[in-house]
Amino acid sequence: MQPPPARPGPALGNLARAPHRLMFFIGASNLLLAMIWWALWLLSARWGLLTMPATSVYAGGLHAFVMQYLVLPSFIFGFLLTVFPRWMGLPELSRRQYLPVGIGLIGGQLMLLLGAVGLPWGIPVGMALSLLGWSIGLWRLLRLLLAERGRTWHARSCMAALVLGYVGLCAFIAFVAGANPLWALLGIKLGGFGLLLPIYVTVAHRMFPFFAGNAVPGYTPWRPLWWLAAFWVFIVLHLVLELSRHTAWLWLADLPLLLLSCLALWRWWPCGEMPGLLRVLFIGLAWLPVSLALYVVQSLVELLGNQTILGRGPAHALFIGLFGSLLVAMVTRVTQGHSGRPLQMNAVAWFAFVAIQLVAAMRVMAEILPDAGAWQAFSAIAWLVALSPWVARIGRIYLLPRKDGRDG
Template identity: 70%
Template sequence: MHIVSPPSSPRMSPAQLAQAPHRLMFFIGAGNLLLAMLWWAAWLAAQRGGWQMPQTAVYAGWLHAFVMQYLVFPSFIFGFLLTVFPRWMGLAELSRWHYVPVGAGLMGGQLAILLSTLGWEAAFVVGLFMALAGWSAGLIILGRLLKAEPGRTWHARSCFAALLLGWLGLLAFIAFVLGASPLLAFASIKIGGFGLLLPVYLTVAHRMFPFFAANVVPGYTAWRPLGWLAAAWALLMAHLALELAHAYAWLWLADVPLLLLSLLALWRWWPRGRMPGLLAVLFIGLAWMPVTFALYVTQSVGYLLSGDFMFGRAPMHALFIGFFGSLLVAMVTRVTQGHSGLPLVMPKVAWFAFVAIQVVAAMRVAAELLPDTLLWQCVAAVGWLLAFAPWVARIGRIYLSPRADGRRG
């Protein structure tokens, strides 16, 4: 009697990572996401508990900000843009020889920098230059696509402009490490948030969120005026200039209009009809943007009137954890499902990560106002790890496996 064995599940292989830019870069970003926060959580716990950890080459808080802004989030950004730039412009998809060097630079750079936090001091500079090489390779590839396109895709140009600012911020941090003024480290950290990450996030939201909603919500009208994006860019640059000048009492001049712009976008983009979970998380995450600027406005006006710098780093963490973290889960889950031949639904593990990151964001914002702030910072860092670990494990398996529908990519 012939017995037919059940079909075996697809074998996981690292070779699958080179099949598409998002596979490689999202896999690297997911690893960076946990490794960077694992070190930061350990450092915070050591400070709180009075333990000893190896001395870092630069102030640990600056290093944490640098790694998150220039290695963790950009891994996902490059993965997304290397995938969508050819589609936005009607050009041929990139080959693995275009994006593998980008991934190697960002992953190698992060690993070397984290090794330096364990005591191998020489690895720090090596890691910085590996990161610079990966960044430069990514910019060259994307720049060539912009040059080759027959028309002008303004969303692509907006993202590229933000990446150029990020590259300058990366150079500023390297210059500081090599002996230049600490003001360059400060400038690098501020550029990372308002020159690099926020412009990219807002550009992608402006192009994609109304498009996604129009595809699934009956009667939805996409609202994507380029004037809104141009105004956002101008105001973000104004905020950045004021921060670089330490003019915190006057940040409200840029942040009040940014608050109004963010509320307008949330109101115009939010679907009025029933929407699936994979779409809902985009707009829930987007709601952190007006929360962020409301905190910045209150902080700036309070400083102007009383000289009291209330809320500490709460506005920044509302932005980084609430806004960037939420939309990271939402967008990466969507791209992963769609480009892996899986149903366009929000899996349970992604829901867990998304809901948990809302709690972590609220906790980290509140930590600035609670007694024993360092304890709550530790709890929030551990919460980040717990929120993301199951989600990272799932998407990691997907990137290491063939597409569910048998197609290439």
């Protein structure tokens, strides 16, 4: 009897088989690199355990830029470069069309982090590469949108968010080049509420009821476009109020957003049993009303007492709680399905998902606990502990051919 043929081992060439493979691998790499640097910086700032060189850009601002414009967008571009052609019934993109996007984003982050640890020209080169990768990715998606004969409103919603993100990216780069610090503020605020939140909400609006309808018998999908349009209206209002520094009045935008998010969570959440890979989507989505409720409380307290009591807590409930949880849930789903593996949560993914809930709670509480700097450092280390095994597992999958022998 002949032995079974040996399975091919990991190979870099497999990364170029599909946009999500390349971009998710880059996103996973960016995720760990960014948080290792940030954890070291926080440890240095709080206890002086090691000496981190001073940077030309404040480290906190650089951390926000890297997470908003390089780490999460690596996953976002990987997803959208894959699904845009499918949503619109157009041919899939070729390797030469998406490879430059990945090169720009990974090269940009590597150079920025090298600049953060002392390489003199690392930050300007990193900004240039980031802009290049973003420009190519945006152009590829825009060409697909222009080639579509009909109107895919979810694609247009994602494109609107990407355009706002591109404005924010350019604004932060202008600040690094010597412009007024207000440009940095514009870049950071557009990255959160202009880019990431509307893309996450748009994808949830399109995909979560669809996933539930396929997995739960008798489930009725609810995806009215008026809900998505209303969410956009109040996102824009939030940005206008925050950028004009009327933060005490943010509740005028955030309270309606809270009500809309509660409505969606109620209408989308399946009744009865559902598989774990679906359950984590809705548990992660529950951080949306939680974070918006914190924003409302923060705004009303400021209005009534002219003080800020939660600091960056609401933002980290959004970024770690919502964005982090759904990153693990969605990337696990795409990775399992598009690698020929069963659509189920494995032990490593469960560990990452449960741990990220604790990390999010820890980071929010760090704003009101004594010795906030220590708790921020602990949160960064806990983030690495939570996600490192998950990143290692999905990274290896992207280096392997599909388990079922199919392309992609």
